[in-house]
Amino acid sequence: MDVTAGWYLALGAALFVIGASGMLLRRNALVMFMSIELMLNAVNLNFVVIGRHTGDLNGQVAVFFVMVVAAAEVVVGLAIMIAVFRRRASASVDDLATLKG
Amino acid sequence: MVDYIWIIIALPLTGAVFLHFFGTRMGEPAAGAVASATIGLSFLYALAAAADFFTGSGEAEAVHLFDWIPALGANAQLLWDPLSAVMTLTVTGVGTLIHVYSIGYMHGDPRYGRFFTNLNFFAASMLILVLADNFGLLFVGWELVGLSSYMLISFWFTRPSAAAAGKKAFIVNRVGDVGFLVGLMLILANFNTLTYGAVLENPARFVTAGTATAITLLLLLGAVGKSAQIPLFFWLPDAMEGPTPVSALIHAATMVTAGVYMVARTASLFELSSFSAGTVATIGAFTALFAATIALTQRDIKRVLAYSTISQLGYMFLAVGSGAYIAGIFHLVTHAFFKALLFLGSGSVIHALNDEQDMAKMGGLRKVMPVTHATMVVGWLAIIGIPPLAGFWSKDEILAIAFGEGGWFTFLWVIGLITALLTAVYMTRWMYLTFWGESRWEDGVEPHESPPIMTVPLIGLAVGGAFFGLLNTPFRGPLRPAFEHFLEPSFEGVIAMAHIPSGATPWNLATISVVAAALGALFAYRRYRGARAYEIPPFASKRTGVWRWVGAGYYVDDIIGNLLVLPGKLVAAWTAFVFDNEVIDGSVRAVGGGVRRIGGWLRPLQTGFVRSYAAVTFAGVVGLLVWFVARGVG
């Protein structure tokens, strides 16, 4: 059997959902952030596949931009987290619940 | 002359307005003089204006003053016809005498000026009532006299009883007025106007007997309220809280007779419905008897007269109910004379005994108050119907006509006759307890004859009470029934005018009633001659059986109080404090609070945990996807 675009898209979707569920289930801020990265990459996969499928370069190019943005996010995100979690033992986001209601 | 008929109203009205601003400053007796002058002048004017009617050359005229509420056919428009002339003359005539009397009676009252303001204002209102040419204006007068009666009854407002009595009078009258008002609704709906001419001229053109019955019964409710007939009579005795001249003018001579006048005025409607007419007569007869019985037992000199007034008004209702409109008006006039006389006399007595009203503390005043006594004797004979005094002629005409109607009316005649007997009893008793027998005055009271300013009006009224009756004797010849001829033009439209049966009947009837009166007087004479206070039954400590009932006015006030007023207040309180506060406003508050509470419930969802936020967001995503994909696929 040959692997059509549909499979890749399905894989992308699966990865995206895995990432999303990681976001919902994990406590550790870093891990949550990683699952977001996973979601972004799932989307990247889609872009590549569709670009390949339609022979349109935009898809391929988009991936690079997403990667760059993701990198930027990493930088800022990690900076923020360090700033916040420096004083704390864990990096559990559940400790951050003073603002609510 | 007639075109300026409004002057009759304007005079006392200006008097009232003038006195309102300057009366207090003028003080006595100027204020009283002004008031008496204004009303006296309007009496003279009315006399002059009525001249044509005396000669029989007069024509009924409507005088248009200005538009008031044209949309209802109710304009400021006066009607000058024999009927309104008679009423005007009575009001102004008797009114003048009472005004003069008051100059003396109210001597020394701190609110002397205000009293005459109100008295003048009452006269003006009453004149509006009798001169109105449409039901709208009639209603104006109708209510204004109610107002002035309210203000005069509670004139001594510091006495709670007086204030309460005034309020009671006004509200009970209002009950009747509701009926009156609804009656006017029907009139407008059926006649498309409130003007007398269009309504009363052959109303059969517009209404069936049924409608006429409805209208007349509603009007009757109003009349019953004003004229203190069953079931709305119980305000009048309390109204005696007012100064005696007020009782004389308003609650004996004029205002209370407005009901009779109104029925007579709307005769052409009443005759369309024999039922209504019968109701009027029956109410009248029974009220007459009922009130007379209570009058037997009262010890307050004025309350006796109050119940007597109710009873006499009953006679008038009996008259107009049996179609004897002229007889009714006739009795109205004679009664105005002798009842005003009696009231003013009692006023003179009260005055002499330093505001003592309890007859148990009177007696033997004949010697000290000769003039008053003399006039009272006239009044007494007049009211119990001894010829040739006024009461005899008018009352007997009524009884005769009722008898002549036959059927049910014969029964009413019997009641009327019994009432005549009772009238003789309680009035004779009244005379004994006040003027005759021995004195039972409190210590330190030296009664004295009232000053001329008070006695002169008494004499004037006495003359009227004595001779006015002769104006309407059934004799032919020199003493032809002038009064009847005088009034007849006003009742042209009325087909079924009842007249005295011809032949010997009236004479027999007259004899019967005179005998009845004599018997009553005789009984009272034997019973109360030389009586001492403690041994006079109605006064004796132990009132037994029926006397307790009668003495308490059949407990009507208590019944009203406990069956209507009290439950009414309870219902009102429940509506206000339970239903309105809890149910209606409560539900409003509930909505407001509910919104707040829902907000409170939602807050905990904002847990502060990032992951739950993400979860909610994700749920939103899923929901949206489901929606879109469903649409995309379907």
Added chain:
Amino acid sequence: MDFNVLSLLIWLPVAGAAIVIGLPRRRPELVVPVAFALSILTLGLAGFVVVDFDLSNPGFQFVEKTAIWSDLGIDYNLGVDGISLFLVALTSFLFPIAIVASVNITDRRKEFMATLLLLEGALIGVFLSLDLILFFVFFEVLLVPMYFLIGLWGGERRLEAALKFFLYTALGSAFLLVGIIFLSAQANDQFGSPTFNYLELLNLDISTTTQYWLFAAFGIAFAIKVPLFPFHTWLPDAHTEAPTAGSVILAGVLLKMGTYGFLRFNLNLFPHAAVELAGFLAALAVVGIIYGAVVAIVQPDIKRLVAYSSVSHLGFVILGIFALTSQGVSGGVIQMVNHGLTTGALFLLVGMIYERRHTREISAYGGIQKVMPLFAGFFLFTVFASAGLPGLNGFVGEFLILLGSYARHPILAIIAAVGVLLAAVYLLWAYERVFTGELDSDENRALTDIGVREIGILVPIVALIIFLGVYPKPVLDRIEPAVERVLDRIEDRTGFDSPLRISDVTTDGVEVTP
């Protein structure tokens, strides 16, 4: 018109508010005179309009029209007809009185007077607007000054009262706004261009079902304002907590916006629905008449008593309007004015006694007629005016309403007549408890009678009360053509045949000597 008198009527008080605020802080004694002068000026303008009003023209007069936001069809469009004329006059008449009545307010007096003047402008605007958005703007914006009036200068429970008043009425206007927008959407479909112009919207033909919905949307807003039973509970609180001037304006003018709205919009824009629902609304009105009176009887607080009496009286107005007869409707219109005068006067009087004794509890008084005879006289007079005594203004309205509505709602009219009796009950009972009897407590013995200023503000009202009662012709002559026009419109839109019109009535009797 060479000058836009109507605009002046609206904006003069508003500018006045600015002027008052601008007055120097160190000259507090200037505030009242300036405010008073401005309101008198406004009254003069209103008087000019009343006099210059053309009786033969049943339509709108002094019309001004300039497109402000034309792309949305929102115009600045003013006009006055026989229906709004006397409401404007009443408004401009009551404000000078309200101002003089509140000279004793020392806390933030400037702000107080400015608020009053703003309120006046907005109120006049409500009655003059011929553009629905303009109407709504005034209708809604005047909640703010009123809110501050109650909330800043009110009694102990002023805050909740003010909030209740604001929210309750705003809820109504929310529906009104949706209704208005929907109406203009209809116009957009039918005319191809959106418009909020009342006169143009009159030409819409709206399906009967839509009319019901719109009638409801407008109706709720106005029913709350009137207030109709059962939307009335904001009123006693607001009236009771408001300062005297506030109560006077609230009862005198604000409530009329509801009745006016019913007459101006519900009857004209949705005739079918109006004819169909007339019975229902009249029934609500009658319930209000009786209910308000019954509740008033037992109120221990005299201001609350007067407030509930308003519920009862406004019921008469609505009954008259939805009688759909000339007599009923014109009675309703004149009764709006009457109620404004009498209830306004009552609140003034209550305010005077409150200033002296600082209690509204009826039970705290008794026998004070002895120490305050003048006050008692004015009070009794007003009481009877309010109880609809013939010869005074209240009667003319009630008489027209009752007799006019019988033709269409006989039963309801008869029940309403009982309201006249109940009015006498609660008013006279209250009078008896406050003024008559023995003068027992020392506080009451210490009371002083009203002074020149207080007499001065009462006399004009009293004069008007008598004048309108004895000679209402000038007023009726201006009202009736406009009312006839409304009914004609309903008749040719719906084929409804009004049971009683002016033309039906005859005044011919015995030959009349001119």
Added chain:
Amino acid sequence: MTEISYLAIGPVIALTLGVVVILMVEVSFKPSTSWLAATAGSSLLGAFVLGVLQWAEAAEDPVIRFRGMLALDPFAAFGAVVLTVLGAVALLVAWPLVLQQGRRAAEFVALVLLSLTGMILMAAAAHFIMLFLALEVASISLYVLAGFSRETAEAGEASVKYFLLGSFASAIFLYGVALSYAATGSLSLYGTAAFLSENLLLDSAALLAGIGLLIVGLAFKVSAAPFHMWAPDVYQGAASGVSGFMTAGAKIAGFAALARIAVTSYAPYISDWAPAVGVIAAISIVVGTLLAIAQSDIKRMLAYSSVAHAGFILTGLVAGLDGVPFIWFYVVTYAFQVLGAFAVVSVVSGPAGTRSPLTDYAGLAQRAPALAGSLALLMLSMAGIPLTAGFLSKLYVFREAVDAGYLWLVLIGAVASVAGLFFYLRVIVLMYMNPQGEQTAGAAGSPGVSDSLRIALTGVAVVTLAFGIVPGPLLDVVTTALPL
């Protein structure tokens, strides 16, 4: 005719230039705050002027430049102008905060300008990738701004939450882009539009799913329920001086982007997405109002009210292109109102403060009449009382929604706006009628108001009133500020 148009990126250049200069100078010298102000001001001024030029240019012939990347149309131009003005006012408001930052002042200013560039690009982007980049530029700077003040733990918490959820949303948005790309084969907004108008999709599931995710991504930015959860925490946690800018900017940019893609790319599918938008609007209005009622902290209250307002603005979107001008009107006027409101908050509870309980406002009218007055005006405007911009905004969006047949939504909106009075009036009551009595009023002395802030507040108040009474000028502009 070239694809390059420096005018199209003019404002962006001006701002980025400003950022670069500020940062470079900052590292080498210690510039005074006044110098900072001057630089920031001039770059904002430049951006503004260029924006106006854009408008003048685009008014004649709107075009797409940079090979379908950026639109040079009135829509973009207007966005640029409004956002630069907003940025300026925001800096005025935040200036006390800047002064407190000492060495970090420059970073702060730079971040504000940077996020502005992102927002401006969001309004101008004609390509999904462009849009994504703009979105990220704007958001990432906001993440940092949210946690900028190190004093309070709340700030850090706020920024972490904002960051995590924000990037989560971005991912979702991006996935939506991918799906749309899959369905249409185009990443350009206008390409997508062209494709959809030319050929009819047999199975639009993928496309619609994509649209759905795109809407979620942007609804998150504008904090529409149920994607609003972050908003209250972030706006409260962030320094009062800056949360106003975060709210306002995000709203303008987010709605600009949302409006553009909705009415250009996916116009043919309006019957599919409009109802969904309507539902989101309804939920936002109801949830925002109800929760705002329950708040005791004014910042949270404002946050929830901004959720409700997001709902009201979305109400305008259901009308499609017809609604766009009124979305502009609403979002612009609202943005300045919310900025002003937070400005007052930053005075009362300190520019770096995070919490601002309502009780602090008791008796404010006596202590600071001007502040109280302007806050009261803003509250009334947000509540939609006539003669304020807030009323007209609501009126317009409601009217459009009714025309589009969304009566139910308008009814919900109208009733909710009444319930909203609850909390707007509560602030006024506290300030003027002061039920607690004097003891709270005595507690806090008269707060000092910096001149910059006074200017900003006056401006905001004037705008709110002016556009409430004579909306004409603004209306004329927004009715032409349509996307190509």
